[in-house]
Amino acid sequence: MKSFKISVPASSANIGPGFDSMGLAVNLYLTLEVTESEEWEFYSHSSPSNRTNYKEHFIYKIAKQTAERHHKQLTPCKVVETSDIPLARGLGSSASAIIAGIELANQVCDLSLTSEAKLRYGTEIEGHPDNIAPALYGGLVISIVTEDEIDWIQMPTLDVDVILYIPNVELKTDEARNVLPDSYSRNDATSASGISNIVVASLLSGNYKLAGKMMERDIFHEPYRANLIPNFNKIRNESKKYGVYGTVISGAGPTMLSFAPKGSGQSVVEQMQDLLGNYQVKLLEMDVQGLTVK
Template structure:
C-alpha cells in the first residue's frame, strides 16, 4: 500500500516587469498526505481551503484524473488529506500549486514517470502561463518563456541574498478580473521600454545590484499601472516599505497581495514595522524556497 506526501510551495509571479515570465517560490506550502485504499476520500485540514461536497468536484482530483487519462491510465483509490498555508485568490500561486499537486498525485499513483519538463508542460497547459508553475516546481527564482511552438524554456536563477515580505489583505482578487484591465496591445515604443526595464531588472538581480533591481521592479509598464487601482493601499505600502530599506515592492501575481524584496536578514524587522502600519493585513516575512515540489515516500510500519 503506497503512502507518500507531496509538498509544493506558494509562488509569486511577475516581480514587476517580468510579466508572465518571472516567478519565485515562497516558503508557504500546500501538502498532500496520500494513502492508497479501495475508495477515494479527500479531507481538508486547513481553514484556507474551500469547501466541497464530493471528491469528483475537487480541483486536485480533477487534474489528477485528467493527467492519468492523458497517459491512458485510471486512478486507483486513495485517501488524500490536504493541508495548506497558501490563501486562495491572493496572488500567491494557489491554483498553480494545486495543479501541480494533481499532476504529481497522478504521477505517483499511476507510476507515470513524468519528467520535470512534462510536469511543467502540463501545469502550463492548465494555468495558461508558466511563471507560477515553474517556480513552484523547481524552487527559487525561475525565468520562463513560451516559444512559438508552445515549448516552455526556463532558467533557474542562482540563490540571491534576499528576503521577502508579503502583505496579504483580507480580500480576494481573481486573476481573470485583473487581466481584464490590461491593454490588448502596446505601441512599439512602450513595448521596447517595458522590455528594457524587465531585462535590466534581471541583469541587476544577477549582478547583485539590488537597489537598481528594485527600482526597475517599480518601473513596470506591462501590468502594474493598469492594476494599481484594484490593489488596496498600493501606493502607501510601496512608500512605507521604501522608508524601511526595501529594495522594491510590487504586486504579487495579479494581486491583491503585495511583496517587498528586502535585504537578507531584515525581513522580520521590516515585517514588524509594516504590521504596525497595516493592522488589517497579514504581514509576514518569508524566504525564497529553493526546493520546489517535494515527494516524501513513507514506508508503512
C-alpha cells in the same frame, strides 16, 4: 501503494516587469498526505468534518485528467489536504494545486513523468508557466512558451529578505487581467522590455538596489492594476522608509511583495504590521526545492 506526501510551494509571479514570465517560489505550501483506501476520500485542513466530494475537487480532476492522458485509472486513495497558501491573493494557489494533481497521478499510476512533462502538462492547464515553473522547480525562474516549447532558466538564489503584505480581500485573476490593454505602443514595449532586462541583470549581479528601483518601473501591468490593489501607494512608499529595495504586486494581486536587505526583514514586518493592522505581513524565504515527494 506506499503512503506518500506531496508538497508544493506558493509562488509570486511577475516580480514587477517580468510580466507572465518571471516567478518566485516562497515557503508557503500546499501539502497532500496520501494513503491507499478502498474508496476515494478527500479531506481539507486535516478535519474529518471537511470531507469533500472528490469528483468535484480541483486536484482530483487534474489527477484524473493526467492519468487518462496515459490511459491509466487512479487507484482509490485517502487524501488529506492542508495549505498555507491563501486563495485569490496572487500567490499561485491554482498553479500549486495543478502541480499537486499532476504529481498525485504520477505517484498513484506510476507514470514516471519527467519534470519537463510536468511543466508542459501544468502550463497547458494554467495557460502560462510563470507560476507553474517555480512551483515545480523552486527558486526564481524565468520561463516562456516559444513555438510550442517551454524555455526556462532558474536564477541563482537571491540574498534578500522577502516580505509579503496579504490583505483580507480576494482579487480574481480574470478581473485583474481585464484592466490590461490589448496592445502596447512600440515605445512602451521597448521601454518595458528594457526595464525587465535590467531587473534580471541587476539581480544576477547582486545589485539589489538597482533591481528594486527598476522593479517599481513596470509598464506592462502595474500601472493598470494599481487601483485594484488596496493600499498600493501606501505600502510602496512606507516600506521604502524602512529600507526595502523595491515593492511590487505579487502576481495579479492583491498581495504585494518587497525585497529587503538580508537581515532587515523582521524589522520591516513589525513596522508595516503596525501600519497595516488587518493585513498578514509575513517574512518569508525563497523555496529552492519546488515540488517534493516523501
